Amino acid sequence: MTKVKDAERNAYREDGVTVLRGLFTPEWLERLREGVDENLKNPGPMSSSYTDDGKAGRYFGDYCNWDRIAAFRDIFYDSGLAEAAAQLMGSERAYIFHEHVLIKEPGTQEYTPWHQDQPYYVATGEQTVSVWIPLDPVPADVCPHFLRGSHKDGQLYRPRFFKDGADYGYDYSDGTYIPVPDIDNDTSAAARMISWDLEPGDALAFHFRTLHNAPRNEQARRRRAVSFRMFGDDARYAERPGLPSPPYPEMGLKLSDGDRLPEDWFPRIWPREQRTA
Known part of the structure; x- marks a missing residue:
């Protein structure tokens, strides 16, 4: 049984992010590799390279x-990840939203701009975790x-392109989504920034609304990571300006704002039940 510590759960609730030391065993790490x-x-149809041809490194x-x-x-389904997610979210259940592979090869100069995930997604709610x-x-x-x-005030920020940091070019005139502030040059934000030294x-674990970025990879080794995104009981479908990411409506998902997210698209993985595949 996976057991999230009280300190980890409290940090997730208060800070919108927490570090889970030793979450994966060597066997599960090898499976992830x-x-x-x-x-x-064999990249999928959603694969992207955020690095222009001829530039150093590669951001995949x-x-x-x-x-x-x-x-x-x-x-x-099987690693204990879903149970940990449910405990962090304070949800009786956990569901798959999607996974995201992010690889920065040595020397990659592209940084991931400051953003929050929820405005990209068709899922909204308090019980969310990457x-x-x-x-x-x-x-x-x-x-x-x-x-x-930064997850606490409920503010939504305009999605940005990872390649150049520009805002998505949709109509945000109703004021629901505001530009991401210049966090790197905000002296008051410096005391609130947090990152960790991590080992495999x-x-x-962070909330869909927590603002975050990712620096360049100027070290001599790759930075391979996978985000597993999940949601809990209170999540609902959210209409977004333009096409969300992942583009579930374009993939055939037809819902109205506020609808429950269907399990045939987003399977329940906690409590664990008999797998169908």
Whole structure:
């Protein structure tokens, strides 16, 4: 049985992010490596390179492959991840939203801009969590950085392109979504920034509304990581300006604002039940 510590749960609730030391065993880490290797050899239709041709390094991303890559599916269902997610969220149940592979090769100069995940997503609610699991040692200066407590005010920020940090070009005139502030140059924000030195097996868990970024990878080794995104009992469908990411409506999901998210698209993984695949 997975047991999240009280301090981890409290940090998640108050800061919007917590570190889970030793969440994955070496056996599960090896299974995750197998999944990432398969994903790199056979990218899915959502794969992207955020690095222009001819530039140093490579920033690779891909998502929504758990239904075709068995290793990712096994981790969602069998590794104890879903139980930990439910405990952090304070939810009786946990459901798959998607997984996201993020790899920065040595020398990659592209940084992931400050953003929060929820405005990209069709899922909204308080019971949400991304669990970011590195496959390589990650020093704090390469680790994603988070702005403590930024999930609490309910504010939504305009989604940004990872490649250049520009806002999505949708109509935000109703004021629901505001530009991401210049956090790096805000002296008052400096005391709220947090990151960690991580080893393989550790994980970061953060709320869909927590502001975060990720630095360049100027170290001599790769920075491979996978985020497993899940939601709980209170999550509902949210209409977004333009096309969300992942583009579930374009993939065939037809719902109205406030509808429950259906299990045929987003399977329940905790409490664990008999798997169908």
